[in-house]
Amino acid sequence: MEEKRKHPRTEVNETAYVSSGGSVMSCTVRNVSAEGAAIDIENPAFVPARFRLVMANGSSVHECQVAWIQRNRIGLTFVETAPT
Template sequence: MEEKRKYSRTEIDEPAYVSSGGSVMPCVVRNISREGAAIDVDNPAFVPQHFRLVMAKDPSIVHECRVTWIRKNRIGLTFMKIADAVAEPSPS
């Protein structure tokens, strides 16, 4: 199978939350890159097309996402903004 991703994915197993319109649903991030991720959820039918992915270990890490594909309980996401590889310190 040909790899079509621009950035390679890193396999992880981290808890996170799908956040949209005041509702929050737990999920597990299975892999992530600068441009997207794959998450596992209990019921994909309750995941909206656009939402925020909030990392449980560091709630300051939030990705605006859209659903790209769904296969059983796994959902492929595209980040609306490409994440920076390394956060730049803010000027003082």
């Protein structure tokens, strides 16, 4: 299968949190690139269209938008935030 992504993804297995509006859900980051990631989460129905992905080890926080959902896996696009 031909790779169509601009940036290659790196396979990982790291705990992170989906954070939105005071709600936090645990997830597992399965792969990541400069532009997005894929996460596994117990119940994707409760994940909003936009949220903050917070890595459990404190290494990074990303503003995200859901690109696709397949079963318990969600593809994310990292969203640039305007400076305040």
